[in-house]
Amino acid sequence: MVHRKQYKINTTEFDCLEVSGPQIQYIICSMPRCGSTYLSRCLNATGLMGVAHEYLTKVHFDAFQTRFGTQSVQDTLERIRRVRTTPNGVFGLKVHYHVFQNKAPHLDIVNTLGDASLIVLERKDVLGQAVSWAMSRQSAFWGGGNHPKNEVLKYDEELIATCLNRILCGIAGWRRYASFAKNKNKDLYVRYLTYEDFIGREVEIVHELAQGMSINWSPEVESKLQAVIYHDNYTPSPLKQEWVERYSASCDFDELMKWNLPANIIPGRDWIRSLKSSLFRNLKLV
Numbered sequence: 001m002v003h004r005k006q007y008k009i010n011t012t013e014f015d016c017l018e019v020s021g022p023q024i025q026y027i028i029c030s031m032p033r034c035g036s037t038y039l040s041r042c043l044n045a046t047g048l049m050g051v052a053h054e055y056l057t058k059v060h061f062d063a064f065q066t067r068f069g070t071q072s073v074q075d076t077l078e079r080i081r082r083v084r085t086t087p088n089g090v091f092g093l094k095v096h097y098h099v100f101q102n103k104a105p106h107l108d109i110v111n112t113l114g115d116a117s118l119i120v121l122e123r124k125d126v127l128g129q130a131v132s133w134a135m136s137r138q139s140a141f142w143g144g145g146n147h148p149k150n151e152v153l154k155y156d157e158e159l160i161a162t163c164l165n166r167i168l169c170g171i172a173g174w175r176r177y178a179s180f181a182k183n184k185n186k187d188l189y190v191r192y193l194t195y196e197d198f199i200g201r202e203v204e205i206v207h208e209l210a211q212g213m214s215i216n217w218s219p220e221v222e223s224k225l226q227a228v229i230y231h232d233n234y235t236p237s238p239l240k241q242e243w244v245e246r247y248s249a250s251c252d253f254d255e256l257m258k259w260n261l262p263a264n265i266i267p268g269r270d271w272i273r274s275l276k277s278s279l280f281r282n283l284k285l286v
Contacts, residue, residue, distance in 0.1 A: 025115065026209075027095060029177070038230070046221045049213075122171055134160045
């Protein structure tokens, strides 16, 4: 039996006054452990930039389907958009590439999200990201107030390689999606952002994102942002650092990365398959 945690974010506590639909919307294009939850928290704290959340991820999406009594992916997302659009007409969606890839064939993307601005969020330290994802998959700890189900972690080179490959597939997929979306709509706002560049510049970048999406800024927003900003320098755990060093030494990771990510993504069968996926065929992008 699979235990399903009741996430507060899926309840009416985070709803806004119901509207017919958003006037401005954006997608945080992400992969696990890239800092997207922190970015969402900062955007949400403004009260002006929607309630960005992983609405399409199964555990959350299922909760909303149950809550609304909806059947289709399209109808459920429409209901979510109506109750999670802030009073100024802004809706935000955070979604990992593999989740989007799975749900997109069941959505009317062009009419539902075709005008959505894109915030493509990545980490420069992709190996650190892969190790962090591998550790979270072992411990079942994802932050956000939940507790590790397994506190005994074991170095697993194959799991790290799997996470790394999926991250690189996601990077390639989101960049390709953003490129095609921009080509179809030259006025579309697309912002490429790294977690490393965001840290320490949260207020500046959130303000920049709001301007890019034509969202009116309010002077009191900065104090709201300061309440959720991390003010302590992040230090990787000794165990994470050990895993990064072990994996890097085992496969000469630094040499591989001389391929100059992101100009050249490390190729592999999963990567090639992701670029030929049904997502792009259904969007008429290939």
